[in-house]
Amino acid sequence: MGLARRAVLAAGGAGLLALLLAPSSARARPSLQEAIRGFAGSAEIRPGRVRFDIPPLVENGNAVGVTVAVDSPMTEADHVRRIGLFNEKNPQGDMVVFHLGPRCGRASVATRLRLATSQTIVALAEMSDGTVWSAEADVIVTLAACIEDLS
């Protein structure tokens, strides 16, 4: 057996072993794309109509204020049904899904999220006609100074 082939086999074997031994949390979580698909189903996702405000740099990832507003008349015939927020690097991709309707008057929500680390966040809006619109933002998360070992 040539050296190269042995090396490839060894690398493959090591990789397989690592995967088998990896704790479940280390196996890849559903990707951002999969989380988005979970919300949008088979609808095409179009960028636009969603105004997504999130600070580009936050001094603590535990309480990141976000605002999502969607351009919509919010009438019975034409309104936002759901707004969802999704992330790339937290332990899970879903963050929150808001259920709206014509009674809201405006499609505008605000909340506070936890971000585990610097990453991309995506806001999706599902309209009453079934179309899905999106906006995304990159956030840098810095760590606090002088913390406890386990609070």
Add this chain to the structure above:
Amino acid sequence: MRAWSCRALLLLGMALAVGGQAPHTDRRSGFDFMAPETQALQQDDASNPGMLWVLEGEALWQEPAGSAGASCAGCHGDAAKSMRGVATRYPAFDSATGRPIDLQGLINQCRQARQGAEPFAAESQALLALTTAVAYQSRGMPVEPVTDPKLTPFVEEGRRLFERRIGQLDLSCAACHDQRWGEKLGGSVIPQAHPTGYPIYRLEWQSVGSLQRRVRNCMIGVRAEPYGWGAPEFTTLELYLRSRAEGLPVETPGVRP
């Protein structure tokens, strides 16, 4: 990330001179060093999470407790009137112990002596809620100077604790908070360490906590053994911090990263 900032701290510690002056001429609250979003969070009572503790404290104020079946309201009436200005004068001298006492200590002293109830545990939800609600009544009022001559030796002791190098990183509070305020530690801006927002909602804790808890975090940060909960060193240090913050407005419940 934390290991990296420890090495940075070490280099910082070696470069600094011993001792330092309190920032008398340019005194600024920790509020000034925060990101605009965190500032906005503190200023909006409808979204400041610390207000949940004020709400709970106001409810506890009405609750009868202990063998006397007395509530805070029973003696002190409307907290908005009777507690107004109190937080600006604490820590104060306690004749019963001959030492400074802070708001939390005072609340527990009242609980035992006048309500006949068990004192609240250190850092317990109830104690934090009551302390926050009481301090909140002084929001916007300037911290009073420490004028009681009986407190002078304790202020000096507090200064000594503030300027004493501690821990594996051999740093004093003054090294960062007198001499390096405004500069960065990792991703965070170093504030001047004023006590005006306490008890604060710290984003890192996702909860309201006391000045003692925050100082313990700092002591762990420089790899020192933190003083035990309720240790006299904390009240002495808090007294010195009060004297150092003279004139700055109370901000309770402050929000800090």
Add this chain to the structure above:
Amino acid sequence: MTRALINAPKSARRGEIIEIKAMIAHKMETGYRIGPNGQPIPRDIIHRFACTYGGVEVFAAELFPAMSANPFIAFTTVAMESGTIEFAWTADDGTVERASVELAVT
């Protein structure tokens, strides 16, 4: 005691869009933190928030562990008739915390 803070106007004109801010005290334990014994601390969060106005659900949210502790939600609703606006937060263990405000519509 339900530690909840609701910020909403006390009165509005019919058809006016009002803003409501709702915040409740809750640790929102994610289920991803490791405890002192090396085991993950079990998840315990509020997973649903609903606003009912005159008996009709006008707004709701599904919350996941990525929501901050002491969850805060701001939203809008159209002032239709005078009445009670009710809020309900459902936790993982099934308990429901409630709060309400009165709205006078002219």
